[in-house]
Amino acid sequence: TDGAQLPILVIGSGYGGAVAALRLAQAGQSVAIVEMGMSWSQPAPDGKIFCNMLSPDGRSYWLRTQTAQPVSYFLGAAFDKTIPKYTGVLDAEQFSQIRVYQGRGVGGGSLVNGGMAVTPQQQYFPSILPSVDPAEMYATYYPRANAGLKVNNIDQAWFETADCYQFARVGRETAQASGFNTPFVPNVYDFNYMKQEDITTPGFGSIGGGSAVPRSALNSEVIYGNNYGKQSLDKTYLAAAVATGKVSITPQHVVTKVTPAAGTGYAVTMNQIDTSGNTIATKTVTAQKVFFAAGSVGTSKLLVTQKATGALPNLPTSIGTGWGNNGNVMVARANQPALPTGSLQSCIPVMGIDNWSSVGGRAFAEISPFPTGIETFASLYLAITENPNRGTFSYNSSTGGVDLNWQQAWNQVSIDAASRIFDPINVKQGTIYRTDLFGFFKTWGDDFAYHPLGGCVLNQSTDNYGRLQSYPGLYVIDGSLIPGCTTVNPFVTITALAERNIENIIANDMK
Numbered sequence: 001t002d003g004a005q006l007p008i009l010v011i012g013s014g015y016g017g018a019v020a021a022l023r024l025a026q027a028g029q030s031v032a033i034v035e036m037g038m039s040w041s042q043p044a045p046d047g048k049i050f051c052n053m054l055s056p057d058g059r060s061y062w063l064r065t066q067t068a069q070p071v072s073y074f075l076g077a078a079f080d081k082t083i084p085k086y087t088g089v090l091d092a093e094q095f096s097q098i099r100v101y102q103g104r105g106v107g108g109g110s111l112v113n114g115g116m117a118v119t120p121q122q123q124y125f126p127s128i129l130p131s132v133d134p135a136e137m138y139a140t141y142y143p144r145a146n147a148g149l150k151v152n153n154i155d156q157a158w159f160e161t162a163d164c165y166q167f168a169r170v171g172r173e174t175a176q177a178s179g180f181n182t183p184f185v186p187n188v189y190d191f192n193y194m195k196q197e198d199i200t201t202p203g204f205g206s207i208g209g210g211s212a213v214p215r216s217a218l219n220s221e222v223i224y225g226n227n228y229g230k231q232s233l234d235k236t237y238l239a240a241a242v243a244t245g246k247v248s249i250t251p252q253h254v255v256t257k258v259t260p261a262a263g264t265g266y267a268v269t270m271n272q273i274d275t276s277g278n279t280i281a282t283k284t285v286t287a288q289k290v291f292f293a294a295g296s297v298g299t300s301k302l303l304v305t306q307k308a309t310g311a312l313p314n315l316p317t318s319i320g321t322g323w324g325n326n327g328n329v330m331v332a333r334a335n336q337p338a339l340p341t342g343s344l345q346s347c348i349p350v351m352g353i354d355n356w357s358s359v360g361g362r363a364f365a366e367i368s369p370f371p372t373g374i375e376t377f378a379s380l381y382l383a384i385t386e387n388p389n390r391g392t393f394s395y396n397s398s399t400g401g402v403d404l405n406w407q408q409a410w411n412q413v414s415i416d417a418a419s420r421i422f423d424p425i426n427v428k429q430g431t432i433y434r435t436d437l438f439g440f441f442k443t444w445g446d447d448f449a450y451h452p453l454g455g456c457v458l459n460q461s462t463d464n465y466g467r468l469q470s471y472p473g474l475y476v477i478d479g480s481l482i483p484g485c486t487t488v489n490p491f492v493t494i495t496a497l498a499e500r501n502i503e504n505i506i507a508n509d510m511k
């Protein structure tokens, strides 16, 4: 409520915010979380909380009137659909040369992501976060994060026979034929639930001839939310935080300003919005401590704006720098007719192709589902690559918005690295790239990112634990701390780093 006096305010309810709230509450602190997106807890009139990828409606996108699907073409023709403007769960935020996808709602990115929970190999950790002790991370904070996130592994025997993973087995077979390693990757999706979605699983799925439980991963649900099966943050960290009785979560509030309060602490201004995005109230609260957990883009935009407008003028000049896209590029191959990828595909990826040791162009590619409901013979991949280019956020005084100077051409390094995996596979298989999925005669999906990282880099814009030192009581605790790349999918690293930092902050700053 307007005028409230709070000990601790957390801005954003993704991984960083959820870890901060739970651990602060367990240490006896009262915590208020504000989140710009909705609380995705009530079913719509169709009985479902979320819509699926085959029939997107207003619930799919954040305040758009047309979908912005990552794979938005088929046979070269655009197939985006008109939708009602609504505070949907997936934001496709367009900067001048890159579209950055982000989750919006209580749970942040965990609501829309593929759930791939990958701990990077320890040998590469010094390149990810050079100022952080790897021994501590791998002994304590990665295990703590994996436990808190409820990470689990697929039953490998079931994987070998399940129809819904034929696409992954084909991806594996074609990669291994060219000598690549194809590790299984853990996930937060409950694989026991998924087994019951599959009518071919022995002992399951015989009820009424259908699946034993309502389908989610097997019903083309993922980037617009999963109705069942996915252990997103609202079911793990945030549920545990609320259960302490010390944490409140207020959705549909967009923070716009943070500035020192007249007495002690910080005055935080926010707009309460309706489901069309209109402001229905503006409120200001005072908090003694504020955690920025609005994600790489959200936190960077907020801090760059506060510095430029004089609300927090003493923030360091490095604020807004060090942004990267985790080297994300997408590509698809057309398989031979003898290698169909299946008309039923689980939306939860469980396997990757690891070429990170290739110094000529490091890449880790997730074997992605392409759940169209029909046989496409296509293999789709999201590659994470080593890309040294870094973008900078800057305040635009004429629009009042924040720009990002990332250039699409900078992705050529990532395309080259991914080509070192897929060119040899194509040669060996006698196959070609699909050129009809990302445009008309366009091979690479190189104009969007799923993994924004950086903008407020640890040990540069903050101290080595996320403190904004020129403003005691202000902290950053999300993906903006990580300088551009994690070598694999990022949320386990974001969570583990938040676990490390909050432990230090609780021990030293909460006496």
Ligand code: FAD
Pocket: 011, 012, 013, 014, 015, 016, 017, 034, 035, 036, 037, 101, 102, 103, 104, 105, 106, 107, 108, 109, 110, 112, 113, 114, 115, 116, 117, 118, 223, 253, 254, 255, 256, 293, 294, 295, 296, 298, 299, 302, 450, 451, 452, 477, 478, 479, 480, 489, 490, 491, 492, 494
């Ligand atoms: P977020 O999770 O983005 O949370 C930030 C929260 O702050 C959001 O809820 C946002 O609405 C809120 N917020 C922002 N600004 C404000 C404001 N001004 N006021 C109030 N609230 C605000 N990663 C993996 O590791 N594995 C995967 O399989 C994977 N798949 C992905 C698939 C998709 C489609 C996408 C989009 C991402 C995927 N990711 C994946 C990436 C992962 O989801 C992100 O790296 C992660 O969510 C970032 O965590 P965070 O805590 O930094 O911020």
